[in-house]
Amino acid sequence: MAVSLSFPQHVSELAARTATFIREVVLPTDDEHRGDIDAAGNDVLRMQLQDAAKSAGVFAPHAPCEYGGLGLGMVDRAPVFEEAGYSLFGPLSLNIAAPDEGNLHLLVHAASAEQKVKYLQPLAAGDSRSAFAMTEPSPGAGSDPSMLRTHATYKAGRWLISGRKWFITGADGAHFFIVMARTSGQPGDRGGATMFLVDGDTAGLKVGRHIATMDKSMLGGHCEIIFDEVSVGDDAVLGEVDAGFRHAQIRLGPARMTHVMRWLGSARRAHDTALSHVATRGGFGGRLGDLGMIQKMVADNEIDLAAARALLVQACWHLDRGETAATPTSIAKTFAAEAIDRVVDRSVQMCGGLGVSDDYPVARIAREVRPFRIYDGPSEVHRWAIAKRAIRAAARPAEDAK
Ligand SMILES: Cc1cc2nc3c(=O)[nH]c(=O)nc-3n(C[C@H](O)[C@H](O)[C@H](O)COP(=O)(O)OP(=O)(O)OC[C@H]3O[C@@H](n4cnc5c(N)ncnc54)[C@H](O)[C@@H]3O)c2cc1C
Numbered sequence: 001m002a003v004s005l006s007f008p009q010h011v012s013e014l015a016a017r018t019a020t021f022i023r024e025v026v027l028p029t030d031d032e033h034r035g036d037i038d039a040a041g042n043d044v045l046r047m048q049l050q051d052a053a054k055s056a057g058v059f060a061p062h063a064p065c066e067y068g069g070l071g072l073g074m075v076d077r078a079p080v081f082e083e084a085g086y087s088l089f090g091p092l093s094l095n096i097a098a099p100d101e102g103n104l105h106l107l108v109h110a111a112s113a114e115q116k117v118k119y120l121q122p123l124a125a126g127d128s129r130s131a132f133a134m135t136e137p138s139p140g141a142g143s144d145p146s147m148l149r150t151h152a153t154y155k156a157g158r159w160l161i162s163g164r165k166w167f168i169t170g171a172d173g174a175h176f177f178i179v180m181a182r183t184s185g186q187p188g189d190r191g192g193a194t195m196f197l198v199d200g201d202t203a204g205l206k207v208g209r210h211i212a213t214m215d216k217s218m219l220g221g222h223c224e225i226i227f228d229e230v231s232v233g234d235d236a237v238l239g240e241v242d243a244g245f246r247h248a249q250i251r252l253g254p255a256r257m258t259h260v261m262r263w264l265g266s267a268r269r270a271h272d273t274a275l276s277h278v279a280t281r282g283g284f285g286g287r288l289g290d291l292g293m294i295q296k297m298v299a300d301n302e303i304d305l306a307a308a309r310a311l312l313v314q315a316c317w318h319l320d321r322g323e324t325a326a327t328p329t330s331i332a333k334t335f336a337a338e339a340i341d342r343v344v345d346r347s348v349q350m351c352g353g354l355g356v357s358d359d360y361p362v363a364r365i366a367r368e369v370r371p372f373r374i375y376d377g378p379s380e381v382h383r384w385a386i387a388k389r390a391i392r393a394a395a396r397p398a399e400d401a402k
Pocket of ligand 1: 132166167168170213222374
């Protein structure tokens with residue numbers, strides 16, 4: 001298996017331009033408001049930063065060129081998204097923040113021509129925002145999507161969607177939702193789900209409370225949503241009826257990898273901050289950076305960052321070949337989410353008191369990266385899936401021999 005370890009020149013140049021844009025335009029606002037998007041101005045800030053990104057030629061690197069984007073594949077996104085992630089507001093500025101970036105990817109691959117005009121075009125241009133509504137309160141879908149209870153019933157040529165969702169990122173102010181609803185079978189069945197495109201102002205759709213979570217940088221909150229007989233036509237079906245779980249695979253792998261890319265940038269900022277602290281802070285007759293235990297933390301950070309990047313690029317290489325890449329993306333996601341958390345936690349430690357203060361960015365980065373070990377599949381679910389596939393493969397020769 002050949003994996004290229006170099007990026008084309010135009011990608012390296014775009015990554016460098018993105019790095020400059022983030023440091024000069026985005027980081028000052030991030031630092032002023034300590035990564036809190038509500039304090040910084042929500043959609044008003046988004047539009048200002050996106051206008052600036054358009055002027056700098058770094059906007060929408062992931063979107064197809066026909067939709068005004070820069071058309072990067074998955075491998076080529078890695079260095080650019082990492083540079084964007086150096087600021088907590090960077091992804092929003094480039095229009096590559098979750099969930100819009102993953103939703104755009106899904107629309108490119110699953111939407112009809114009409115749906116692309118109505119939903120994909122404005123999303124790619126930054127003229128609209130979106131949300132992906134899957135998770136439900138107990139006993140509904142969570143780690144186990146088959147527990148899906150939100151249902152859509154077909155009556156007189158219309159779909160009526162009813163149910164409750166929660167932890168839906170970006171819901172407040174979203175122009176449209178991609179909603180996973182059960183169209184056949186029972187909770188616990190592995191099939192029978194359909195994805196619907198639902199406009200945010202459709203009667204019966206209510207965005208409820210913002211669930212207060214430890215992270216503060218994501219626009220539109222993590223909200224509860226109530227669907228009370230929300231009526232949509234056949235043109236709202238994204239892909240095919242009853243094929244929702246299959247279509248969700250189009251989004252899942254790439255969305256996990258782009259989260260890794262962005263959070264790698266944030267982890268690198270935490271590590272850079274710690275490096276500069278230990279390289280200059282004196283103590284015990286020298287610098288903190290001269291102490292063996294500090295050097296171990298520095299080295300472990302470098303190892304975790306490099307290893308996460310390598311697994312990421314390998315998984316993206318499979319995705320670029322059109323493979324589902326379930327195992328490589330699970331491996332990269334699990335390792336990277338935990339490695340990023342370790343890097344940031346060590347960075348906090350190396351910065352001492354400043355590490356838990358607002359004077360340095362590391363405390364807020366720690367608060368932002370922790371949930372990544374839970375969303376896009378908790379680490380335990382990925383380990384369970386990786387192990388199941390490995391054991392199944394090991395059992396196959398024995399079964400074939402029977
Ligand atoms: C900040 C944030 C943003 C989110 N944004 C969205 C969004 O935009 N849209 C959306 O639909 N959802 C979103 N979610 C929800 C997220 O996808 C779920 O939290 C996740 O799938 C886990 O589901 P759950 O919370 O119901 O946990 P549960 O299903 O209750 O699981 C709890 C824990 O049990 C353990 N566990 C579960 N299964 C297994 C297993 N097979 N083996 C071993 N241990 C296991 C894991 O440790 C897991 O963390 C978001 C969540 C957060 C925290």
